[in-house]
Amino acid sequence: MSDKATLEYNGQKYEFPIIKGSEDELAVNIKTLRGVSGGLITIDPGYKNTGSCESAITFLDGEKGVLRYRGYSIEELAEKADFLEVAYLLIFGELPNKEQLEAFHVDIKNESHVDEEMKKILDAFPKSAHPMGVLSSLTSALIAFNPVSVNVTSNAEMYGAIVRILAKFPVLVAWTLRKKKGFPLDYGDDSLGYVENIHKMMFKKPSQEYKKNKQVIDALDQLLILHADHEQNCSTSTVRIVGSSHAGLFASLSAGISALWGPLHGGANQAVIEMLEAIEADGGDTKKYMAKAKDKNDPFRLMGFGHRVYKNFDPRAKIIKKAADKVLEDLGIDDPILEIAKGLEKEALEDQYFVDRKLYPNVDFYSGIIYRALGIPTEMFTVMFALGRLPGWIAQWREMRLNNEPIGRPRQIYTGANQRPFVNLDKR
Numbered sequence: 001m002s003d004k005a006t007l008e009y010n011g012q013k014y015e016f017p018i019i020k021g022s023e024d025e026l027a028v029n030i031k032t033l034r035g036v037s038g039g040l041i042t043i044d045p046g047y048k049n050t051g052s053c054e055s056a057i058t059f060l061d062g063e064k065g066v067l068r069y070r071g072y073s074i075e076e077l078a079e080k081a082d083f084l085e086v087a088y089l090l091i092f093g094e095l096p097n098k099e100q101l102e103a104f105h106v107d108i109k110n111e112s113h114v115d116e117e118m119k120k121i122l123d124a125f126p127k128s129a130h131p132m133g134v135l136s137s138l139t140s141a142l143i144a145f146n147p148v149s150v151n152v153t154s155n156a157e158m159y160g161a162i163v164r165i166l167a168k169f170p171v172l173v174a175w176t177l178r179k180k181k182g183f184p185l186d187y188g189d190d191s192l193g194y195v196e197n198i199h200k201m202m203f204k205k206p207s208q209e210y211k212k213n214k215q216v217i218d219a220l221d222q223l224l225i226l227h228a229d230h231e232q233n234c235s236t237s238t239v240r241i242v243g244s245s246h247a248g249l250f251a252s253l254s255a256g257i258s259a260l261w262g263p264l265h266g267g268a269n270q271a272v273i274e275m276l277e278a279i280e281a282d283g284g285d286t287k288k289y290m291a292k293a294k295d296k297n298d299p300f301r302l303m304g305f306g307h308r309v310y311k312n313f314d315p316r317a318k319i320i321k322k323a324a325d326k327v328l329e330d331l332g333i334d335d336p337i338l339e340i341a342k343g344l345e346k347e348a349l350e351d352q353y354f355v356d357r358k359l360y361p362n363v364d365f366y367s368g369i370i371y372r373a374l375g376i377p378t379e380m381f382t383v384m385f386a387l388g389r390l391p392g393w394i395a396q397w398r399e400m401r402l403n404n405e406p407i408g409r410p411r412q413i414y415t416g417a418n419q420r421p422f423v424n425l426d427k428r
């Protein structure tokens, strides 16, 4: 196999090196293209064929439905690891031993306070504010109270920023939910596990003792693992490009939260449940929504279906679908929405339009059903996605900084007016 690619244009031949990854993926390295060709660039809307970086964090094979974090399969991690372990693995590259995991958790717990002044910022939001907008703002506001976490240069400063945000972000998530419920904004309990503490902060009722439900915590832990990273998706690419200007970790994460909010990305889990509820209200008429999804004149898409990379089943959707059955059974919940989802999936997988376009359920299709069963309000579903993706965003930001990657600045092809003389106002 050749280690070079040749581009021929206008009678000139240009050679570019081929980069081969550890899973035999191949890329043409065109970083000299513009210089050697006198100005040629490439263009690729949505970056469907363009790699932004070399990364050692997550590998996915869309054709085979494979997803691995640092070489470990998502199936094994979802079954055998816990979320804090996976966060450590993604960020630092290896599964932690007992001491490393304990020390990591202690460092996080020592940073779990959030400046009381932050509550004034949260208070300024109307209860109707979407939690993703609140969280993006609060994450950015954290910078003002943690200036040391801005332009980190040493490994120690980087580690400090990382444990700080892993500690404080769950508090902001809990406070955002509690504000909507009119509950007091308080803290969790450092004696609990990382995910159990998140659940307690979110759901402890003011006048009742917190009651641990192992099935709920295990389901939440697994969901967070399944959302933890996904290579160069829209929000992660946003974190990387904002981070490439050295704007700092918290500012990069705040931008990533905004990107995830979109219904074509992380916002899809909320849109899926709203779609399924609409179908239920419509008497379960899935055929009508299938027709809408296929109608080119209708902007409606079957939410939770399709994926930029997976042209096979999203392995996370398979795991979540199984978990949805188990959680509902464990909690004794009979949710008609699950049956509607399964019916819709069956229809879509047999429909030529979806088969031809290789549209399968993605991570967002079933996750909302579990979040509902866990008592999480629909508007908080994408926040739960952000909570899960936090370690992945951190890992990708850290890799970009440690690799000293240049500031991201794509080029363009200009299609506007050619030069023309200014016309004074009285002449227009």
Ligand code: SDX
Pocket (backbone or CB within 6 Å): 046, 229, 230, 232, 233, 234, 263, 264, 265, 266, 268, 293, 294, 300, 301, 302, 303, 304, 305, 306, 307, 308, 309, 357, 359, 362, 363, 364
């Ligand atoms: C996430 O990138 C990641 O890794 C993201 C993510 C992660 O973990 O970070 O996996 C999380 O964002 C999952 C995706 C959640 N979004 C949704 O479920 C929203 C619904 N899905 C679509 O909007 C769409 O499938 C995307 C956005 C996910 C992918 O869009 P692409 O890759 O740009 O594909 P496309 O728009 O070019 O579609 C190709 C064809 C088109 O039809 P034709 O023009 O070829 O006739 O498929 C059609 C599309 O109209 N199509 C759909 C569809 N998705 C694609 N038609 C109906 N319903 C859909 N859901």
